[in-house]
Structure formats: structure tokens, C-alpha cells
Amino acid sequence: MGTALIYDEEMTKYKLLWVDPACKIEVPERLTVSHEALVATGLADRCVSIPVREATEADILLVHSEEYLEGVKKTPYMTLEDLQEFTLQYGDVYFHPNIYHCAKLAIGASLQLVDAVMTGKVRNGMALVRPPGHHSMRSAASGFCVFNNVAIAAQYAKRQYGVKRVLIVDWDIHHGQGVQYCFEDDPSVLYFSWHRYEHQKFWPQLRESDFDSVGKEKGAGFNINVPWNKVKMQNSDYLSIFFHVLLPVAYEFSPDLVLVCAGFDSAIGDPEGEMCATPDIFAHLTHLLMNLAGGKVCAVLEGGYNLTSLPQSVCQTVQTLLGDPAPRPANLESPCKSALESLQCVRSAHRQYWSCLKHAADLPTSDISTKRIKLEEEGEKTGEGEEDKGTDEKVWAQPPKRVAPSIRTAVVLPDGVACPDQCERFSSPGDPDPLVVSKLRENYLKDGDDGNALTTLYSLTALADKMDRNEICSGLVLVRDVSMAMMCVVQHAATALSNRVLVVCVGDGKVRSDCSEDGKTLVVQFSSKESDDQRSKYYIPVCLQKGCSDVPGLLHSISGLLLPLGYEYDPGLVLLVQMPDSGICDSVWQQLIGLLQGLARGHTLVLMREDERTRVGPTASSLLGNAAPSLGQLHAPLPEDVKAVESLRHRLKSDWKLLQTTAPETG
Ligand SMILES: NCCCNCCCCCS
Numbered sequence: 001m002g003t004a005l006i007y008d009e010e011m012t013k014y015k016l017l018w019v020d021p022a023c024k025i026e027v028p029e030r031l032t033v034s035h036e037a038l039v040a041t042g043l044a045d046r047c048v049s050i051p052v053r054e055a056t057e058a059d060i061l062l063v064h065s066e067e068y069l070e071g072v073k074k075t076p077y078m079t080l081e082d083l084q085e086f087t088l089q090y091g092d093v094y095f096h097p098n099i100y101h102c103a104k105l106a107i108g109a110s111l112q113l114v115d116a117v118m119t120g121k122v123r124n125g126m127a128l129v130r131p132p133g134h135h136s137m138r139s140a141a142s143g144f145c146v147f148n149n150v151a152i153a154a155q156y157a158k159r160q161y162g163v164k165r166v167l168i169v170d171w172d173i174h175h176g177q178g179v180q181y182c183f184e185d186d187p188s189v190l191y192f193s194w195h196r197y198e199h200q201k202f203w204p205q206l207r208e209s210d211f212d213s214v215g216k217e218k219g220a221g222f223n224i225n226v227p228w229n230k231v232k233m234q235n236s237d238y239l240s241i242f243f244h245v246l247l248p249v250a251y252e253f254s255p256d257l258v259l260v261c262a263g264f265d266s267a268i269g270d271p272e273g274e275m276c277a278t279p280d281i282f283a284h285l286t287h288l289l290m291n292l293a294g295g296k297v298c299a300v301l302e303g304g305y306n307l308t309s310l311p312q313s314v315c316q317t318v319q320t321l322l323g324d325p326a327p328r329p330a331n332l333e334s335p336c337k338s339a340l341e342s343l344q345c346v347r348s349a350h351r352q353y354w355s356c357l358k359h360a361a362d363l364p365t366s367d368i369s370t371k372r373i374k375l376e377e378e379g380e381k382t383g384e385g386e387e388d389k390g391t392d393e394k395v396w397a398q399p400p401k402r403v404a405p406s407i408r409t410a411v412v413l414p415d416g417v418a419c420p421d422q423c424e425r426f427s428s429p430g431d432p433d434p435l436v437v438s439k440l441r442e443n444y445l446k447d448g449d450d451g452n453a454l455t456t457l458y459s460l461t462a463l464a465d466k467m468d469r470n471e472i473c474s475g476l477v478l479v480r481d482v483s484m485a486m487m488c489v490v491q492h493a494a495t496a497l498s499n500r501v502l503v504v505c506v507g508d509g510k511v512r513s514d515c516s517e518d519g520k521t522l523v524v525q526f527s528s529k530e531s532d533d534q535r536s537k538y539y540i541p542v543c544l545q546k547g548c549s550d551v552p553g554l555l556h557s558i559s560g561l562l563l564p565l566g567y568e569y570d571p572g573l574v575l576l577v578q579m580p581d582s583g584i585c586d587s588v589w590q591q592l593i594g595l596l597q598g599l600a601r602g603h604t605l606v607l608m609r610e611d612e613r614t615r616v617g618p619t620a621s622s623l624l625g626n627a628a629p630s631l632g633q634l635h636a637p638l639p640e641d642v643k644a645v646e647s648l649r650h651r652l653k654s655d656w657k658l659l660q661t662t663a664p665e666t667g
């Protein structure tokens, strides 16, 4: 299934008609440069183009009041003075004779996207709209927003399609207070937002944007605010929040639909955000959401005011929705102290609502909430002034080209096993290289002349070479001896390949130690066996009480341990090994494959024992980029497993910075 793109140039036909420094950044060019970039890169042509429609009054009244709607309905007939008068009652927003029409199209675009995804016409999609929506409230416009596009889309999905649980991810750099107010007592909508806050100094300067606003009454726990109290946040700060807050909670919530308030003022160069995250980070943020809700992800444009990073970020998002591998998450640094403080505060505030956060640490001693300025005490509104920011123009590298290899998934299967649709059977090219053959024979083949095993091993190394050269994206190989084949690839990678290899081992089984000393290989093994082995920072055994059959435990350790490790290690190849009798169920196996494809430009090489024939189909489906089926609502991971992950993170965080979930102790 494809990716929808919804855009109509009519939404460029309104603009600021008077002088207002607070609103001058919200210009029609935001939409034109974004759409033009999608066309110029060829991405628009790869999408399913779906027309906008005009929202009905019933759609608007799903969220807004009659009196507010009545007021806005009059604006097309207002004089310039009346428009300015009407605007004065709201903050940081402007009206225009055509903005009501465009606001109805922005809602309509969002609803068309929900229709296309919920009816299965497409898998996911993006709506390029203006005016944005996430600041608008039931009876008020705010922050360039007239109607709350995404809030209306959520209510519409529930009413029209009986959707039970909606996850709204708001990665815009401003707090979508309008969305928070709309759903704060509603447990069927989980609203997640990070936003520039600076201890309430940054617009909209609301006390309720802080981490301790967790939702009300039945909605307690279903509102997650992550305040950024400093600017210049980087990719690693954003990813840490996904790994240690959003993903674990999202998997526990198990949404039927994911809506993204896709604002790109959180990207480098934006005058509002003043952050340093690069546009390619949105490829990863999008990818990490794409295995939720069976892949039903609807991204709706919110903010984004730098006309260079905005189109780049939009293209990164759409290219990932289309299924292209993400660029490598190169040289991630440690999250900064302020980000770790916020991370610790959010996890602490939500500890009582989410079992995956049960063992989260207490609030930091230097509790940042005491730094929250008391507006009335200090009497001044020290929000950032309207004067132009220092013109320290930011520069950043063009996002790397993301070329999808001509062959997406190659397979090496025993003769009796059919090649799955859209996969290509792979066999070693030409005659085996005698040198490699002798090495394989002496190292791996016990019983001398096992021709079959030799051919398979040779194909395996040849396949790894093709992936290394980006000629093939991913691979699946069935072998007789999984451990031996794993060692073979690791040895081959260590010598022949130019890249680090992340080995993910699912299930019990001996992994020889010599494969992870030099840093060329990082091995993470999930098993039921306690391993006191602390041999090196490059071998990480994760023990689960009930082994890999325990869905919540395995998922918790994937998002809280494996992903941070994998992103920090940034391998060129991921070797995913399913040991015999691992007990892992297909749906978690598919989630694991899906999530790991965010690494190594999607170069995931899967090894399974040759009798696992029933798993070939589901494995191939995930390697091809199809979304994993939803896991359904998860019960709590075992407390021992949650504690084990916490203690592993604590032990390893000096070596692996993305494992940190708390601010370093001051003192
Ligand atoms: N320096 C301009 C102040 C603008 N404040 C409102 C921002 C609304 C963003 C919507 S994503």
C-alpha cells in the first residue's frame, strides 16, 4: 500500500495584511517551498495524490464552539479594520478574508488523509496544510491557528471509524495547548508533545505546558509534556525522549491510529525553535512510529518557518513514509544535562500511570520546577522579544541521499522453500573463491565435505558483501547451524566489510566471545539465561525472566536498551539471529525487524534455522518494509525485567550515553 500526499495551492492564498512582528514568519511560501521540494525530488510522484475537501460545520463543531465558528464565519466579509479588530481578541494570530476558506481546507485535507488510511486506500500519508492547528482552542484562535486540524481528525476517526485509541505525537517546537485542552480528560487520546519552554519563559508561557501536566480525571497519564528548558537541543536529545518515554508508552497504549502534529520548527535554522536537530532526524522519528497501529500514520503539517530546513524535513518525513531506508544516525552525542533533567522529570511524573516507567527515578534533586519563573512575582513577561534574533545564520549539511537499492530483500532458502513475493532468491555468484572456501572449511565445517553447508555459507558472505555495497538492502538466510553461520558473518564482516556489525541474538545459545573485543562488533543477546558475563562493553546479555516469549518484557528491552545502543553504535550492518527455540512470537519478531531497519540504511541480514519455514513469510514481509501487525494492548512487563533493564542501563551508561535516563548527580 502506498503513501498519500494531500496538498492544494488554495491554502497559499492568504497572508498577513498589516504589520505584526509576531506573525510575519507565517507566510504562504512555507507551503510552496515544501510542495516544490517534494516535486523536485520526485517524492510527490511516488505518492498517491488525494484532493482536499472543505470541512463541514459538523466537522468543525467536533472540537470548536458554535459561537467561535459564528465569529470566524463573518471574517470573509470584514473590512481590513474589522479583521484587525477581530484579530485583537486572540494572540499571535492574524485573519484574512480567505483564511476561513483555507482553514476549512486544512481540516478537510486532514480528514481526507484519515479516510484514505482508515479505509486502507493507503498505508500512511502526509497533509501539507496551512493555517496550522495545534494551538487553536474550542473558542479561540492562537499561534497562527484557526481550527485544530489534528484534534478534529482524532475526534473524526473515533466517530467515523470507531477508533478506540489515538496517539497524537506533536514534534512541533511549540506546545499544542489546544490539543492538550481538548483531550486532557480523555483516555482514548494520548497526547505527546515536546516544546521549547525555558522554565515558562517561552511562548505561550503556560504553567500547564510543564511535565507535571499529565492529564485530568480519567485522562490522567494520557497527556505527556516534555519541556525543553534550553535551546540548541540536538538529534540525540530528541531520540532519547523517543526511546525512553514515547516508544515504551506508545507500545503499552497500543494505538489504532497515529496522528502526527508534524511541525518542523523543531529543526535547525528555525527562528522560533533555535534548536540544532538536523532534518534527517525526522526520517528516524517517522520510522520509529511506523510499526505502531499497523502502520496507520497520518502526518499533518503544523509549524516550520525556516524555508530551507522546512522543505528538507518534509522530504525526509515523506521519503520514510514511502518506505525508503533512513540515513545512518551518524555521530550522536550524549543528551545534554537539561534534556536529561526533563527526561527524568517526565518519566517520574508518569511513573504511576505506565508500567514501563514503574521503576523510573524520582524527580532530580535540582528539581527544575523550582526554576519555573513566577510570572506574577517577577512581574515581567520575559518571553522572547519580537526583535529579530541575532542573525547568527545556522548552516548544516544537506541531508544525505537516500538511494534504495534495486533489490530490497534477497533470500537464501533450501530448495523446498518457496521464495516469498517481492523477494529475490540469491545464490553465490560464480565459483566460490578458493581462499574463502578453505577458511570456511577449516573454521566452520566440522564434517568435512558438507557441500550444502559450504554453498550456503558462501552465499551468506556474498550476500553480506552485496549489502555492504548497497546493492541489496536486506537479506534472509536459512541455515542448518545458526551459531556457526553467525560467527561466519561476524568474521567475514570484521575482515572483508568496511563496517561495524550490530549482532542481535534472540534466544539462548553460546555466542563466542572473540567476536566482540575490537569494537567492530556489538552483540546484544536476549535470552532467559542469567549471564554474569561482563566481558566487554561490546557484549551485552539481556536476561528476561520468561525469555523471548514474553512480549512486554522483550519490547521494553528493545525500546529501552537495544534501540539506544544500536543508534549510538551506528552499525553498517545489522545481523539479526533467531536462535533455535527462542520462543519469540512472530508479531514481536516483526516489530523487532521493523524497528532495526532504522539502522544501517536498512541493511538487516536475518539468520534463522532452516526448519523455521513458517516464519519465512512474516520475516520477509517485515524486511520488505511492511508494517508489523499491532501487538494489541500489552500487560505490564515483569517487574524483575523492568528492574533488570534499569540496572543494565545504569551499569552501561558510562559507555553508552544514550542509555541515560537521569540527569547526572549534581554535587
Ligand atoms: N517571534 C514570533 C512569536 C510567535 N509566537 C507564536 C508562534 C506560533 C507557532 C505555531 S507552530
Ligand SMILES: [Zn+2]
Binding pocket: 172, 173, 174, 263, 265, 272, 302, 303, 304
Ligand atoms: Zn510551532
